[in-house]
Amino acid sequence: MLTLFTTAKPFTGHSAVIQCNALESWKRLHPDVEVILFGDDAGAAEVCRELGLRYEPAIERRKNGTKGLRSIFERAQEIAHHDILCYVNCDIILTSDFLRAIAALAARNAPFLMVGRRWDVGVTQPLDFSQPGWQEAIVQCAHREGFQRLYYNIDYFAFRRGLYVQIPELVIGRNCWDQWLVWWAWAAGVPVVDVSEVVCAVHQNHDYSYHPQGMAGVWSDDATQENFRRAGGWSHLHTIEDATFRLTSAGLQPNRGYWMAPAKRRVRRVTRTVRTFVRTKLWHPLLDKTRPLRQALGLRQHVLNPLRRRNAPRRHWLDQ
Numbered sequence: 001m002l003t004l005f006t007t008a009k010p011f012t013g014h015s016a017v018i019q020c021n022a023l024e025s026w027k028r029l030h031p032d033v034e035v036i037l038f039g040d041d042a043g044a045a046e047v048c049r050e051l052g053l054r055y056e057p058a059i060e061r062r063k064n065g066t067k068g069l070r071s072i073f074e075r076a077q078e079i080a081h082h083d084i085l086c087y088v089n090c091d092i093i094l095t096s097d098f099l100r101a102i103a104a105l106a107a108r109n110a111p112f113l114m115v116g117r118r119w120d121v122g123v124t125q126p127l128d129f130s131q132p133g134w135q136e137a138i139v140q141c142a143h144r145e146g147f148q149r150l151y152y153n154i155d156y157f158a159f160r161r162g163l164y165v166q167i168p169e170l171v172i173g174r175n176c177w178d179q180w181l182v183w184w185a186w187a188a189g190v191p192v193v194d195v196s197e198v199v200c201a202v203h204q205n206h207d208y209s210y211h212p213q214g215m216a217g218v219w220s221d222d223a224t225q226e227n228f229r230r231a232g233g234w235s236h237l238h239t240i241e242d243a244t245f246r247l248t249s250a251g252l253q254p255n256r257g258y259w260m261a262p263a264k265r266r267v268r269r270v271t272r273t274v275r276t277f278v279r280t281k282l283w284h285p286l287l288d289k290t291r292p293l294r295q296a297l298g299l300r301q302h303v304l305n306p307l308r309r310r311n312a313p314r315r316h317w318l319d320q
Contacts, residue, residue, distance in 0.1 A: 001032035002102055002158075003080035007059065007067055007172060008090040009210060011043025014124065018091045018204035021127045023051055025093045028129060033099075034081045037090075038072050066171035066223055073164045086158035087181075092118065093127075093202040094156075095135040101195045101247055102158055113185035114158035114247075115240050117196040120316060121146035123204040139200045146202070147316035151240040154178040156201060163190060168230045173210075175219055176227035179237035186238055194243035194255065234265070241265075 004026050009015045026035050037048055040057035048055035056075065060068035076085055084106055088094065105112045119142035127134055157178075163185060170177040185192050211217040218224065231237060241261040246253050 001030060001034075001082055001084075002099070003034040003036065003076070003082045003085045004088055005036040005038065005072070005076040005080070005085060006088050006090045007039040007072060008037060008041055008044060010041045011047055014206060016043060017126055018123055018206060020047060020051075021123065021204060022088075022090055022092050022094075023047065023053060024127070024129055025095065026088070027051055027053065029094060029096065029099050036076060036080070038075070039067060062171055062223070064223060066173050069170040069172050069177050070167040072172070073167055077161050077164065080161060083161045084158065085161060086114075086156055088157075089155040089203075091204045091206060092155050093123075093138055093204065095139060095200065095202075097139075097199050098156075098201065101199050104247060104252070105158075105193060108252075111160050111163060111190045112158075113163065113182065113190055113192045114195055115154050115156065115182060115192065115243065116194060116199045116201060117148055117151065117240060118153055118155045118201045118203040119143070119146045119148050120203050120205055123202075138202055142200055142202050147314060147319070148196070149203070149316055150319045152179070153203075154182065154240060155203060157181050159185065159190075163188070168232075170227050170230055171223055173218070174221065174224040174227050176224060176231045176237060179239055180227075180231040182240070182242060183231075183236045183238040186242055186244070187236075191245050192238075192243040193245045193247055193252070194240050195247040196240065197246065197248045239265075 006023075008019050011019060023035060023037070026033065034054060035051075036054040036056055037044055038056045039059045045055055045057070047053070056079070058075075060071035062068070073087065076087070084102065086102070101114060101116075105114055121138075121142050122145070127138065131137070155178075164181070167184075168180070170180060182192060208215040208218055211221070213221065228237075239261065241264065242258055243255050244258050246255045
């Protein structure tokens with residue numbers, strides 16, 4: 001069947017709620033699904049005893065407390081009961097569509113890496129797993145209230161044992177490690193399969209209070225910069241856009257545009273630089289100088305909103 005493995009933050013406050021929601025949803029996928037929790041974080045041992053999960057406290061940590069990717073992936077591939085493994089971030093709720101996607105790829109008896117875009121949803125309370133319709137309810141909530149994030153948000157990696165060897169000294173909890181995992185499979189000639197169309201993986205929103213600088217620190221601190229260097233730079237960082245196949249309701253299909261992903265990334269980097277310059281040096285100063293005139297004419301944002309395209313797709317504020 002399947003071995004799911006992960007590492008968590010301390011089980012306190014809101015983190016405890018969403019992490020227990022995630023782990024409980026994994027456990028309920030199938031009686032033969034194995035779940036391994038790595039790390040001696042506060043509350044981890046107690047949660048594993050309560051939910052009947054496999055607990056592996058030994059983990060490699062850096063001086064700043066971040067966890068080594070290599071120690072987790074190498075140990076998971078060594079001790080897993082099953083040959084198909086999946087690392088999942090510990091705030092992701094999985095439902096039966098995830099298991100169906102795994103089964104469809106596993107039936108081909110060939111190597112693969114399964115990834116997909118997540119759905120961001122605000123969850124503040126424990127889910128009631130005693131309700132028979134809990135899966136349908138959370139998926140409907142995601143589609144109704146949530147946002148399907150873009151290609152660079154990669155929260156699960158399903159693969160056959162033995163795929164990941166010679167892992168550089170990357171750390172989890174910062175950027176770049178996830179995109180390196182996609183690149184490694186792609187560089188090894190292993191089919192990378194995007195299952196975003198058929199899997200609704202629900203990411204429970206959370207803050208970044210575990211980092212002194214919040215989200216900005218996670219994205220750009222020294223640990224992230226070191227991850228970038230050790231991964232090999234831009235050429236060794238791929239996203240879901242680089243998937244060579246897509247799993248759809250019609251089955252496995254080639255992703256014919258995957259080869260354009262590197263060029264798209266380069267264009268986006270340039271565009272981001274230009275947009276930042278225009279906003280900070282031109283647009284914002286212009287808004288400041290014209291504010292009195294715009295206010296006199298009644299040109300406020302709520303007046304202009306109806307002029308926008310009504311059929312524009314809903315986007316998360318970070319994906320604009």
